[in-house]
Amino acid sequence: MVTRVGFGAVLAVAEFRAMWTAELLSICGDQLARVALAVLVFQRTDSAALTGLTYALTYVPSLLGGVLLAGAGDRWPRRDVMIVSDLARAALVAVIAIPGVPLWVLCVLVAVMTMLGGPFKAAQQALLPSVLEGERYLVGMALRNVTIQGAQLAGFAGGGLLITALAPTAALALDAVTFLLSAALLASGVRRRPAVATTTTTGGRTWLVSTTAGARLIWRDPALRTLVALNWLAGFYIVPEALAAPYAAGIGAGATLVGLIMAADPAGSVLGGFAFGKWIPEATQVRLLGWLGIAAGLPLVVFVVRPGLVPAVVLLAASGLLATGYNIQGTVSFMRRVPDEHRAQCAGVNSAGLITVQGVGAAAAGVLADVLSPAHTIALAGAAGAAVAVPIARAWRRVRLLGSEEER
Known part of the structure; x- marks a missing residue:
């Protein structure tokens, strides 16, 4: 449909x-x-x-x-x-x-x-x-x-x-x-x-107490915790972008083609935006959220065989497309569930955490790439991301089924 x-x-x-x-x-x-x-x-x-x-x-x-x-x-x-x-x-x-x-x-x-x-x-x-x-x-x-x-x-x-x-x-x-x-x-x-958020809704709280309200709200709600965890899988999936230059050198692609490798994931995200925005019903996307988190890591696992330039670009684009599915619907579900008076604060916590895990992921990738190869580090990041996404997907399924029962 x-x-x-x-x-x-x-x-x-x-x-x-x-x-x-x-x-x-x-x-x-x-x-x-x-x-x-x-x-x-x-x-x-x-x-x-x-x-x-x-x-x-x-x-x-x-x-x-x-x-x-x-x-x-x-x-x-x-x-x-x-x-x-x-x-x-x-x-x-x-x-x-x-x-x-x-x-x-x-x-x-x-x-x-x-x-x-x-x-x-x-x-x-x-x-x-x-x-x-x-x-x-x-x-x-x-x-x-x-x-x-x-x-x-x-x-x-x-x-x-x-x-x-x-x-x-x-x-x-x-x-x-x-x-x-x-x-x-x-x-x-x-x-x-x-x-x-008026003085009544904030209860006259200090700025510091009010600032932590978003984090407390997310922590107390299993659905919000799960959606944030899903979004933060980007800490694993940022690794190919961080290692684009050494990977290109490793396959003999040269510095001029680093940009092509870095652009592959965003290009896949553009395709994913069209696919999930125009053709896949929202109810289907909600059901698939956890699966998309797992699937986004699988193309990266193929890097264990150190694919050439064209296959690498295709794999990275596929990962970006799949990640876009859970990112868009996950953000929509998250913002809809948060009470309006806390939406900005919760959005800030989610975004700040996303930046943090991406920074940690990129830094860890650089260290691992010196021990392993860039290709094996990308493959490891994909496998780890997919593995971490499994309990997240199970948690989302429980939350979704519980919500369906409560609606009945």
Whole structure:
């Protein structure tokens, strides 16, 4: 049976269209900024270590933002939180783009800018279920997955071309403009809704106590715990991306083809977004959640035989496609189950944990690859991910069956 709601029906919702376009602009600008920062820092320092540190600062602080600041999307109107985050990031990037900014100042500004992405994303994820109702929410999340992955690919590819035509500082100024455009789209296209968490609902709790409320809520609910565990399987499935360069060298593919290997998983995710968003009914996806978590690791196990470039790309794309199925539906099920007054905080906890496990997975992969080969490390990660997914799948089945019995 074909899903009745298509991408067109989702894009017909004016508020979603504004949020979707704003996010697309921000992602393209962010990817461009990452390339520009790497080039800028390397030009000024000629240091690979400092370049890597600066690049890491475009990811790592979002962990703190996701935990400490995500609750802003529950305490204040979510549209306002997104607009303020955009305007603040535009101002920070504009300062970073000024020629001659001291390196330590640049690093601090990059870290703060990245941290502000945490409350933005949490508020956005919490607002989407209110903008898109019923099946439109699932299809909207699938469309976001397709465009986010596509924008990341385009941002990296186009970023390199733009940096050759523009100075890094000019590219950073362009990123600031994307944040301003995003804020303008949100202000004009998204209705302002009141804050969901009032003094009554928070009970006058301190910021610290309120910040941990999301984690406590997730821990007490077996379904939420299971969905978070499923999402965090990415700690295993990030390994091929982390080892793309040494794997390419090992099969004689050369440095120029590293990008192709890294792009395989996102390309599979784009296909998965179309498949799960347009053709597979939601009820089927809910039943298959656990199985998809297991299946996403199986193509990686084949790397034990060190496949060549073309088979490797196909296997990575297959893994990305399958992982997209449990990521999209898992996020939808998670956000629907969380009470509205805690959605931003819980979304922040989930995202922060995801970033953490991906960082740990990538770091562990590098250590293991020095002991084993990159190919065997990828295979081991796939096997471990599939094995860990088995008890998660069983837990999801129990939760789902229990929910069905309670509905009767």
